[in-house]
Amino acid sequence: MLVQKLSWITLLLFLYQHEAKKMVVCEGESARLNCDLGFITVNKANYGRTDCKTCASGKPANRISNKQCRAEASLSIMSARCDGRKSCTVPAVNSVFSDPCVGTYKYLDVSYECIPAKRSVTCENGESIIKCDKGVIHVHHANYGRRDLVTCPRNKLTTSDCYSPQTSSLRSRCDGKKSCQLSASNSVFSDSCVGFSKYLEVTYCCKKV
Known part of the structure; x- marks a missing residue:
């Protein structure tokens, strides 16, 4: 009975890890991706801004009004740094992703999952x-x-x-x-x-x- 319960717990942990995880960090902070089970695979990523609410506290309107701000290489950069690892830390800064919209206060939006491998x-x-x-x-x-x-x-x-x-x-x-x-x-x-x-x-x- 104990073995069966442990098997169910292991399965539930695996299913939880395998679900897509979403993370948003403001410009200047760092995204910390982690997989207790399996290895990281980044599904989506954007360094920029696609709304006026995220990471907007205390920022003037002219710095959060651009909702079409996307660093095209965001996914490839995140994948290169994080895919296949148990954990990774990536700073949300222009020196990593370049600056897709000068003057706009940006954020890094990432979706990833933990795959068995x-x-x-x-x-x-x-x-x-x-x-x-x-x-x-x-x-x-x-x-x-x-x-x-x-x-x-x-x-x-x-x-x-x-x-x-x-x-x-x-x-x-x-x-x-x-x-x-x-x-x-x-x-x-x-x-x-x-x-x-x-x-x-x-x-x-x-x-x-």
């Missing part, structure tokens, strides 16, 4: 294999660069902001296969941040055929 990390110049005992590989996200200072540590690491999404490339190489060999090298993915130690991280699931 496996994660593989291959340090630069290394090789590894991802595989499925049942089903075939489907790549959710891949990045060749560096998104933290802990993974594949090297001496004198000074940056964790090296984003080079490789999702499309890895899907073409690996999707639909039972196993797929990965090589984490500049000759395969090019050097997105010259002089810095990188790694290839891939999140994937095993789909039924």
Whole structure:
């Protein structure tokens, strides 16, 4: 009976995590995305302004009147920084997203979910294999660069902001296969941040055929 209750609790937690989560942070603050179970997948994102009420307290009318303010690269930037991770923090600032509407007070509006997946990390110049005992590989996200200072540590690491999404490339190489060999090298993915130690991280699931 206890085992059955624990199974139901685990299922409910998973369903809760898998539901889309919505987050809004005002310009100058930071969005903190988190998945206790699974890995982040950003569904929608906009840095800008689409109404006159959000993050409007104390702001003059001329700074919140523009309702057509959208940074077109918002989703790709959020995906590059957060997809495939357990947690991430992204500042809602012009230096990250650029300024889509000068003079307008903006906010970051994000929708994401936590998906069940496996994660593989291959340090630069290394090789590894991802595989499925049942089903075939489907790549959710891949990045060749560096998104933290802990993974594949090297001496004198000074940056964790090296984003080079490789999702499309890895899907073409690996999707639909039972196993797929990965090589984490500049000759395969090019050097997105010259002089810095990188790694290839891939999140994937095993789909039924």
